[in-house]
Amino acid sequence: MSEAELCDEFIQFEICNSRTFRSNMKIGTFKIDIAFIYSQIKHSINRKWLLLSNEDDRMTGAKGYLKVSVNILGPGDEPPVRNRVSSSN
Numbered sequence: 001m002s003e004a005e006l007c008d009e010f011i012q013f014e015i016c017n018s019r020t021f022r023s024n025m026k027i028g029t030f031k032i033d034i035a036f037i038y039s040q041i042k043h044s045i046n047r048k049w050l051l052l053s054n055e056d057d058r059m060t061g062a063k064g065y066l067k068v069s070v071n072i073l074g075p076g077d078e079p080p081v082r083n084r085v086s087s088s089n
Helices: 003-007 034-038
Strands: 010-017 025-033 044-052 064-071
Touching (some): 010 034
Antiparallel strands (some): 044 064
């Protein structure tokens, strides 16, 4: 896959509640294009909060938050080294 083809793709986070009567009831989703992550320093986002929403009705507001770190690595790339942070972040 070329860099241009990769940057046309998306990553979707889908968070489900496994403790409901309906199996895998969706809490919320967040969708981001790979080009955004690839354009960041070292092709990564680290410890960022994502706002989860209802993809079918975005007007319902926030459904929750998800803290993520995402790296886009190619052959031979080394992942960025992260320092440990306090649990308050």
